[in-house]
Amino acid sequence: MSVTGEGGWYPLMLSADLAPDTTAGSTMLGRDLAVWRDGQGQAHVWDDRCPHRGMRLSLGFVREGALACLYHGWRFGADGRCVHIPAHPDLSPPGTIRAAPLRVAERWGLIWAAAADEGGALPEDDPALAAVSWVPVRSLRIEAPWQGVAGAIGLPEGELAAVLDRDVDGRVLAALLPVGEGACMLHLLAAELAEVARLHDLADWGQDVRARAEERAGQVFLAGAVA
Template sequence: MSGMWVANGLSQDLPLGVVMAGSWQGAELAIWRSATGRLSAWNDRCPHRGMRLSHGFVRGETLSCIYHGWTYGTDGACSKIPAHPAMVPPAAIKAEVYACVEADGVIWVAPAGTEVVLPDLSGLVAVRSVTVQADVAALTRGLPGFVQHGAVWRGQVEGAAVALVVQDRGASVTLHGLGAGDRVRLSRWLDGVRRLVEEGVLA
């Protein structure tokens, strides 16, 4: 079931109290980290008026929609409707919740209830994410000598082990880069990969 899990960023890029946009296959997601560090991933849509929750704000252990301030707890249930402060929101008002975990510095998302089976990235350090304007098929051009295992491409850069975790966004691909060697060198190498793949697409 590891194919169900989609990488959505590096842990270091989602600090406490922050929400960001994410994706699972075609679905758009809001991924956020509470004040105490709890990770959540939801459908990027407030049930009230369809506003993207990824534009919202985190307070403590809740995420609020930026449109009307409707507030949701980490279980996805609406806990507050500011227009009606005295009302207890009906249980039916609930964000659509995905499973969200992090391991080895990578944030992973899957449909709720998916068994947690993730690639082993231990021994590598999360470096950075790079978004490439190309589809997944174009990646082979920029990654000669790399071997693909599901969402993870493994290889060597200047003698050090590297893993790139691929997040397919349809028209673009985000590569979440981890490595055992020098971080700055790996970061520069990733820029080169992006150029190669994008130029290959143009040519």
């Protein structure tokens, strides 16, 4: 979970937001990612770029345990290697044609990816996190620098996730994905056995965190009547 150095783990999204056989996009410190889950439930995180023509793989679809690019249908298996080229169905694609997988882990209701191939252990089993199972509440995109949000919600220095015990009733797992310089995603989970009303309170608290962080960053998003 440490963000120090290049080998850290980043919380991409709630596990609940990636159904089997679907794809999603994510962005980690400006690096665009394709996140997908195969039919067996295993999550995969790759750079969001098809080795063929550079098309975004996150716009593709999952077929027979492989991620297929929307552009020409090239399919890539769990290890990233190309397994099928529709225009040449009899060809066995060479092993050099390969999407770029990142290391991935699912812990505490979140999908994590490692920014670098080496260094950085798997997200360690923090006893405070492992002691309970976490109920997904929601994720919010915040258009403000992640460091300010981390400070505002009380994440320990250098951490992107922590159990919080403030502002709202009960224990809260908050995780922060730095999307880029001026944007982040805040993921919120509640300790199990939380009443539904408390989940709503936590979702509202997230909206509050978003509004205050964006106000500090000079970003005010106000809907209104449109001529």
